[in-house]
Amino acid sequence: MIAIIPLIVLFPLAGFLFLGLLGPRLKNEKLIGAIGSGTVGLSFLVAVGIFLQMLSLDPEQRKQVVELFPWLSTFTGSTGSLSVSVAYQVDQLSILMALIVTGVGFLIHVYSIGYMHGDRGFWRFFAYMNLFIFAMLNLVLADNFLVMFLGWEGVGLCSYLLIGFWYEKKFTGDAALKAFVLNRIGDLGFILGMLLVFATFGSLRFDTVFSAASVLSPGRTTIVWITLLLFVGATGKSAQIPLYVWLPDAMAGPTPVSALIHAATMVTAGVYMVARCSILYALAPVSMEVVATVGVITAIFAASIGLVQNDIKKVLAYSTISQLGYMFLAMGVAAFSAGIFHLMTHAFFKALLFLGSGAVIHAMHDEQDIQKMGGLRRYLPVTYWTFVIGAVAIAGIPPFAGFFSKDEILWKAFSSEYGSWALWIVGALGAALTAFYMGRLVFLTFEGKERFGHDTHPHEAPKSMTVPLVILAVLSAFGGLFGVPKSLLGSNAVEHWLGPVFDPAYHKLLMGEHDIVWTEYLLMVLSVAIAAGGIYAAWTVYLKRTGIAEAWSARFSRLYRALLNKYYVDEAYDAAVVTPIVKISDEYLWKGVDMVVIDGTVNGSAKGVSALASIVRRVQTGVAQSYAVVFVGGIVLLVTWLLLQSH
Amino acid sequence: MFMIGAVGVLARRNAIIVFMSIELMLNSANLTLVAFSAFLGDSTGQALVFFVMTVAAAEAAVGLAIVIALFRRKRTVNLNEINILKW
Numbered sequence: 001m002i003a004i005i006p007l008i009v010l011f012p013l014a015g016f017l018f019l020g021l022l023g024p025r026l027k028n029e030k031l032i033g034a035i036g037s038g039t040v041g042l043s044f045l046v047a048v049g050i051f052l053q054m055l056s057l058d059p060e061q062r063k064q065v066v067e068l069f070p071w072l073s074t075f076t077g078s079t080g081s082l083s084v085s086v087a088y089q090v091d092q093l094s095i096l097m098a099l100i101v102t103g104v105g106f107l108i109h110v111y112s113i114g115y116m117h118g119d120r121g122f123w124r125f126f127a128y129m130n131l132f133i134f135a136m137l138n139l140v141l142a143d144n145f146l147v148m149f150l151g152w153e154g155v156g157l158c159s160y161l162l163i164g165f166w167y168e169k170k171f172t173g174d175a176a177l178k179a180f181v182l183n184r185i186g187d188l189g190f191i192l193g194m195l196l197v198f199a200t201f202g203s204l205r206f207d208t209v210f211s212a213a214s215v216l217s218p219g220r221t222t223i224v225w226i227t228l229l230l231f232v233g234a235t236g237k238s239a240q241i242p243l244y245v246w247l248p249d250a251m252a253g254p255t256p257v258s259a260l261i262h263a264a265t266m267v268t269a270g271v272y273m274v275a276r277c278s279i280l281y282a283l284a285p286v287s288m289e290v291v292a293t294v295g296v297i298t299a300i301f302a303a304s305i306g307l308v309q310n311d312i313k314k315v316l317a318y319s320t321i322s323q324l325g326y327m328f329l330a331m332g333v334a335a336f337s338a339g340i341f342h343l344m345t346h347a348f349f350k351a352l353l354f355l356g357s358g359a360v361i362h363a364m365h366d367e368q369d370i371q372k373m374g375g376l377r378r379y380l381p382v383t384y385w386t387f388v389i390g391a392v393a394i395a396g397i398p399p400f401a402g403f404f405s406k407d408e409i410l411w412k413a414f415s416s417e418y419g420s421w422a423l424w425i426v427g428a429l430g431a432a433l434t435a436f437y438m439g440r441l442v443f444l445t446f447e448g449k450e451r452f453g454h455d456t457h458p459h460e461a462p463k464s465m466t467v468p469l470v471i472l473a474v475l476s477a478f479g480g481l482f483g484v485p486k487s488l489l490g491s492n493a494v495e496h497w498l499g500p501v502f503d504p505a506y507h508k509l510l511m512g513e514h515d516i517v518w519t520e521y522l523l524m525v526l527s528v529a530i531a532a533g534g535i536y537a538a539w540t541v542y543l544k545r546t547g548i549a550e551a552w553s554a555r556f557s558r559l560y561r562a563l564l565n566k567y568y569v570d571e572a573y574d575a576a577v578v579t580p581i582v583k584i585s586d587e588y589l590w591k592g593v594d595m596v597v598i599d600g601t602v603n604g605s606a607k608g609v610s611a612l613a614s615i616v617r618r619v620q621t622g623v624a625q626s627y628a629v630v631f632v633g634g635i636v637l638l639v640t641w642l643l644l645q646s647h
Numbered sequence: 648m649f650m651i652g653a654v655g656v657l658a659r660r661n662a663i664i665v666f667m668s669i670e671l672m673l674n675s676a677n678l679t680l681v682a683f684s685a686f687l688g689d690s691t692g693q694a695l696v697f698f699v700m701t702v703a704a705a706e707a708a709v710g711l712a713i714v715i716a717l718f719r720r721k722r723t724v725n726l727n728e729i730n731i732l733k734w
Contacts, residue, residue, distance in 0.1 A: 622733030625665075625726055629657050 002066045005050065005088055008043045008098060009137045015039030015130035023123025033113035033464075036126030040109050040133050044102035051095050059500050063091040065143050065207070072146070084204055089143035093340065093501045097140035097272055100347050104264045105133050107468035111355050112256040114464035115362060125165060129260070132158035136265050140272060145194045145204040148273070152190065152237065155266045156183040162261060163253035175249035182246040186236015193229030196222060210279050214504045218283045227280050227287035231294075234270025239321045240298045240328060245570055247321055251313040255358030258313060263320050263354050264347035271327045271343055278336050278505035285509075288418055292332020296413070296426045299325030301567075303433035307440070308553075308563045311368045312357045315441050319394065320350055322430060326409050329427060333419035334509050335412035337498040341483045342405035344494070348479050349393040349402060352472035356387035359465055360445060363458035370441065375450035379458040382466045384446050386473040391442050393476040395435035396531040401480035406431065407527045408485060411520055417511060424523070428530055435534025443542040487516045487524075648675035662714050662724040666707065673703045 015036055019026075026032055054062045067087035090098075109129060116125050135154025142148035157180075164176030194204065200222050201209045216223070234240070239247040239262075250262050261267070274281060274291065281288050299322045306318035323346050330339030361368055363380055377384045393400035396407065410431070414424035452458075460466065484490020541548045553560040562568065621627075652675060655668030677696045684692025714724060721729055 620733060622730030623727060624729070625657055632653060632657060 002064055004046055005064070005066045005090055005141075006068055008046050008050075008102070009088065009134060009141065011039040011043045011046070012130045012133040012137065016127050016134060019123055019127035019130060023127055026123060029113070029117065029122055032123050032126055033109075036130055037106060037109035037113065039130055040102055040106045043133070043137070044099070044106050047095060047098045047102050050090060051099060054090075054092070054095060062500070063089065065089045067143075082198060082204065084144055084146045086147055087143040087205075088141040088147075089206065090141065091501060092497050092499075093272075093275060094140050096340065096344070096498070097268075098137060100344055101133065101136050101140060101265050104347050104351050104472075105129075105136075105260060107471055108256050108260045108264075108351060108355065111259075111358070111465050111468040112254075114462045115256055115358055116254065121165065125162075125254070128158055128161045128165070129256075132162065132261060132266070136269070139269055143206055145197060145206070145209075148276075149190065149194060152233070152269060152273075153187065155261070155269060156180060156187070156237070159183070159250070159261050159266055162257040163250045165253055165257065169252075172252045175246070175252040179246040179250050182243045183236050186233045186243050189229045189232025189236070191233075193226050193233065196226045196229065200226065206276065210277075210504065213279045213283060214508065216283055218285060218508065220283065223280055224284040224286055227277070227284045228290065230273060230277060230280075231270075231287065231291055234273055234328075235294065236270075237273075238267045238270030238324050238328070240270075240294055240325060241301065244298065244302070244321050245566075245573065248314050248317045248566070251311070251317050255313070255354055255361060258317070259351045259354035259358070262317065263350035267320065267324055268327070268343050268347070271324065271331065271339060274328070274331045275336050275340055275502075278331075278502050279508060281331070282334070282505035282508035285418065288332045288334065290332070292329050292413070292418070292423060295325040295328030295330075295332055296423050296430070297325070298322070299329065300426050300430040300433065301325075303430045303437065305563055305566050306437045307433060308560060310371050312360065312370050312373075312441065312445060313354070313368060315370075315437060316350070316353055316357060319353075319434065319437070320346075322434065323350065323394070326406060326427065326430070329413055329423065330409040333413050333416040333423065334505070334511060335409060335416060336502045336505065337495040338405065338408040338412055338483075340498060341494040342409055344482075345393070345401035345405040345476070345479050348472055349390040349400075349476040352386060352390040352469060352476055353394070355465070355469055355472065356383050356390060359383040359461040359469065360387075362461055362465070364452065364456060367452070367456070370444045372452050373445045373450075374448045374452070375446070376458055377446040380446075380460050382460060382469065386466075386469040387446070388442060389473040390476050391438040392535075393480075395438050395535060396431055396527055397535075398528060399477075399480060401476050401478070403528070403531075404480035404483045404485070407524055408483065410527060411485075411523055414523060415514070415517075415519070418509070428526065431527065432530045432534045435531045436538045439535040439538025440542055443538060448543055448546075485520075487520050648678065660725050660727055662717070662726055665726065666710055666714070669710075670703065670707065673699060 015038075019032060019036060023032065065087060067085045070083065070085045073081075073083040109126070112125065112129070116122055119125065132155060135151045135158055137151070139148050139151025139155060142151060160176045160180040163179055164173050166172050167176075197209055198204055201212050203209060213223070236243040247262055247267070251258055281291070302318045302321035302325065306315050306322065309315045309318065323342070327339045327342050327346070330336070330342060359380065360373070360376060360383060363376070363383070364373065367373070389400065393402040396403045398404070410424055410427050413419040413427050414421055461469075481490075483492055483494040485492050565571075649672055652668045652670075652672035655671065656665050659665055659668065677699055680692040680696050680699070684690060684696075717729060718724055723729070
């Protein structure tokens with residue numbers, strides 16, 4: 001088993017290299033698409049094989065580490081030497097992530113064959129997507145912080161490349177740059193955290209660090225700093241407050257990119273990282289509070305913005321930010337496996353929703369404004385039904401997947417020793433908003449009157465696009481069965497599977513087994529009621545009595561405009577951070593330091609030498625007599641000196 | 648006499664006059680040699696004068712050849728105007 005682990009990572013790398021180098025020569029789209037999807041598919045199969053093998057082992061034996069080659073060796077500092085190898089660690093958590101990445105990734109690659117048909121950069125797209133899968137797998141399979149960081153940066157790079165895929169449009173380039181810069185700001189936190197880890201534990205390997213951490217007692221300030229700094233990195237990568245602003249703009253990229261990177265995988269890297277470092281967070285309850293609070297505030301904040309957006313992809317983007325907030329909420333209340341479970345179900349239904357929106361955009365010839373849609377149900381039946389399943393799943397209606405995962409998070413937010421009823425209330429409000437805006441999205445896009453012109457003939461997408469939609473719909477519908485809690489007579493397979501990974505953290509947090517209490521059922525019923533209520537409200541507002549939306553947006557126009565303009569956060573950042581930096585760079589650093597000081601010194605010294613020379617060169621008159629004058633003068637001096645000397 | 652010749656070399660513009668001054672310097676040296684030879688009764692000085700005159704003649708020939716070559720190029724014997732080596 002160990003020997004084939006590296007194959008998971010190497011297949012997409014091979015795909016990237018092959019398509020990157022030979023892509024322009026291959027004219028056959030089907031071939032490129034087959035290679036691009038095939039590598040990811042092969043990775044998935046290898047991951048499945050490893051998973052099945054792991055199932056047959058004892059839970060204690062399921063972790064395996066394989067080292068490929070040493071990377072950095074013996075950098076001797078005051079804290080000792082650092083040696084890092086490129087090594088992969090397969091345990092319950094990382095194989096689950098690898099399955100999600102390769103499985104959903106494969107479906108999205110297949111979908112892209114249809115979606116990107118006819119694009120000039122078809123080969124470039126698949127090359128970048130394979131590179132992304134490679135980097136993401138490095139991230140989740142890493143056995144030390146540095147390889148994880150390699151993957152972390154790699155996915156950031158691929159995000160930039162893929163958001164800016166249609167680089168001819170200026171806005172796309174700006175959006176890609178924005179994503180990269182904000183990621184970088186977060187990465188500063190990650191790097192500092194990583195350095196602190198090395199300074200504290202003397203190593204960057206997860207095994208070494210976490211086993212050393214498990215014998216410490218909670219409350220040490222260094223650990224608090226480490227966890228907070230790593231979380232800063234997570235806010236950048238996983239789009240939480242305050243570094244989330246890149247994700248809505250990232251919708252400028254092709255829809256499969258939005259589905260893969262900005263819904264199912266890259267943005268979940270921060271959640272995975274917190275889960276991986278669960279023992280460190282367990283040692284710093286303060287950080288966990290921060291994580292939970294930031295998560296739940298982001299959840300409701302983003303949901304409120306999503307209520308009024310008119311671009312189909314922007315609604316889904318804010319929805320993603322919001323759902324990521326729920327995952328962090330879970331991490332913050334020590335419901336680690338619930339957070340990962342939600343990560344999994346979210347990957348299914350968010351990818352489904354994005355791919356579905358791609359089918360809609362494709363059908364509407366690149367129209368993305370839902371105000372210009374309506375009634376598409378008749379024309380796009382498969383898209384419609386799969387989209388509805390995704391929407392119902394995210395809203396949290398049982399028995400679809402989202403219900404089980406989100407409900408577990410909300411329950412743990414309420415009941416955990418590290419949760420509170422306040423967290424539950426905010427989370428539940430967010431769930432209500434989620435149900436409402438998803439209902440709004442479905443009703444405005446697919447139901448009701450057709451608001452588009454007669455020259456648009458929407459047609460259903462080709463099979464390469466609809467088959468992945470159907471598969472994801474099945475997963476969104478039944479994926480929840482992996483995590484049916486004990487209170488509903490389930491075995492909660494996910495929690496059971498991930499148990500050994502999070503046990504050290506649970507021990508440290510002194511969390512024990514909980515009995516089933518009646519409050520759990522109450523909250524469950526409330527969740528369903530909230531979800532159903534949200535959808536019903538959306539139905540009333542947008543289908544039954546269509547005047548309400550306009551009336552409300554007129555009555556509460558300031559609030560409406562604030563929401564529509566995303567609370568003016570982008571404008572605030574621009575004024576507070578971007579403009580001053582640009583101004584300082586322009587006025588002081590460029591015109592002041594660069595032009596005056598540096599250029600002045602270099603050019604000035606040249607001018608000085610030049611001026612001096614123009615004076616000195618006048619000695620060379622070219623007239624022989626003036627040289628003779630100097631000559632004679634010298635003789636006179638010499639003779640005088642000799643005469644004086646002899647006296 | 649030597650100093651007069653030296654100043655003439657340094658200050659006069661016409662190349663021919665400069666040569667004249669050079670000859671003047673040489674002749675002043677000759678004169679000094681002969682005078683002291685007579686005064687001291689040693690004929691070594693007079694012998695040396697022969698050599699000096701020979702060299703002076705040869706040098707005058709070569710120098711005038713250079714002046715002619717220069718004149719062919721620059722059409723002038725005004726030394727102030729011959730500044731091809733100028734920066």
